[in-house]
Amino acid sequence: MADTRPTPAAAPHWLTDGYEHIWLPYTQMQTTPLPAAIARTHGCKLILEDGRELVDAVASWWTAAHGYNHPHIRDAVARQLETMPHVMLGGLAHEQAYKLAARLAALAPGDLTRVFFSESGSVSVEIAMKMAVQYWINKGEKGRAQFVSFTGGYHGDTFATMSVCDPEEGMHSLFAGLLAEQIITDLPTTADREQAFDALLETRRGDIAAVVMEPLVQGAGGMIMHPPETLAFIRAACDRHGVLLILDEIFTGFGRTGTLFACEQANVVPDIMTLSKALTGGTLPLAATLARQHVFDAFLSDKGDTALMHGPTYMGNALGCAAANAALDLFEHDPPGPRVAAIEAQLRRELEPARALPGVRDVRVKGAIGAIDLHPHTDHDWMKAEFIARGVWNRPFGHIVYTTPPLVISPAELMQITSAMVGVVRDWGTRHTQEA
Known part of the structure; x- marks a missing residue:
């Protein structure tokens, strides 16, 4: 079959040569255009090989909270590289991992005082699920191996985490028959749903290890938002029925929703919490699973088989931990709350005009998250090209055009993003109407 992908005339040779061998994420490789070739980064911008600059509207999948090439993080990684890039955490110790564990325990709400490191967010959730199941096994309740999670x-994308994703979101439907069967239900955002959720925990308590959820904002499911009261209700219901609560703060953590952790807005402490994304300021892969003391205590005994038998090869990587410690320095020196409040106000003001455009179903804003919800059949490749033409990098997904900018973005850069979002959605609506 002939290759019909659009190819930029001046694409660098490393891109065209390497494209014959690379396999890209979430991409139909037969039809997708060549990706934008990035030469370097700076602040909130991506600089293309041809010299054009793009304001990054999504902070490289929500990671670059402090912008790119921040000198404090860069210098910390460089210093660490000179002394020790990595040693195994099994039987050896190094300062950066132990220092980071203590700092995360101090910053996290409540008694989330034990930190287990891994390399990616998906793995940190798998570890949380494994902890929850073994917690009950160690306490003599071996039948509690299912999880409750929510539509949206x-x-x-790993096998255990796929099983607690919304089965209707599309990416994982091919694996439906292979995944563990979990309990997927609606978020209890109404009185009827609260009653149904409470009844579910009551009747299935003997089967359930934990409830797994994203607090306040369901990110990749469509930037779906719920109030702190919903989270507080879920925590109370878990307490009433003796069920663990796992909060996935991989997207929402480190200031994205306005507080350092989203659960703080509901005065909720989960039993287990997962972190990644902005943990290293978008520099190196690192994730953490934090457990409360009572969860950790369930693994303590004179018997070796009650220990958590898990150990990613690069867990607690010294370079990643150095980057994370530097990123935490920045959060502590300049707490993100005031900056996120200013970003939220600007997003509300500048995205609101999109609500009246053809094809728009909703406009949602929470903290440094802004989303325009469209009717289906969005042309993502066309939209990405239109954003680039406007000097913005954005990557819509599903029927959502969104922004999660670096938390250090300037008002002028943010206005460039919001203007591009409204403009692209306006042009998409016109184009969609003409084609219909």
Whole structure:
């Protein structure tokens, strides 16, 4: 079959040569255009090989909270590289991992005082699920191996995490018959749903290990938002029925919703919490699974088989931990709350005009998250090209055009993003109407 992909005339040779061998994420490789070739990054911008600059509207999948090439993070990684890039965490110790564990325990709400490191967000959720199941096994309740999660939820692409994602979101439907059967239900955002959720936990308590959810905002499921009261209700219901609560703060953590952790807005402490994304300021892969003391205590005994038998090869990587410690320095020196409040106000003001455009179903804003919800059949490749033409990098998904900018973005850069979003959606609506 002939290759019909559009190819930029001046694409660098490393891109065209390497494209014959690379396999890209979430991509139909037969039809997708060549990706934008990035030469370097700076601040909130991506600089293309041809010299054009793009304001990054999505902070590289929500990771670059402090912008790119921040000197404090860069210098910390460089210093660590000179002394020790990595040693195994099994039987050896190094300062950066132990220092980071203590700092995360101090920053996290409540008694989330034990930190287990891994390399990716999906794996950190798998570890949380494994902890929850073994917690009950160690306490003598071996039948509690199922999880409750919610429609609209997304927790990763590995096998265990796929099983707690919304089965209707499309990416994982091919694996339906192979995945563990979990309990997927609606978020209890109404009185009827609260009653149904409470009844579910009561009747299935003996089967359930934990409830797994994203607090306040379901990210990859469509930037679906719920109030803190919903989270507080879920925590109370878990307490009433003796069920663990796992909060996936991989997207919402580190200031994205306005507080350092989203669960703080509901005064909720989960039993287990997962972190990644902005943990290293978008520099190196690192994730963490935090457990409360009572969860950790269930693994303590004189018997070796009650220990958590898990150990990613690069867990607690010294370079990643150095980057994370530097990123935490920045959060502590300049707490993100005021900056996120200013970003939220600007997003509300500048995205609101999109609500009246053809094809728009909703406009949603929470903290440094802004989303325009469209009717289906969105042309993602066309939209990405239109954003680039406007000097913005954005990657819509499903029927959502969104922004999760770096938390250090300037008002002028943010206005460039919001203007592009409204403009692209306006042009998409006109184009969609003409084609219909």
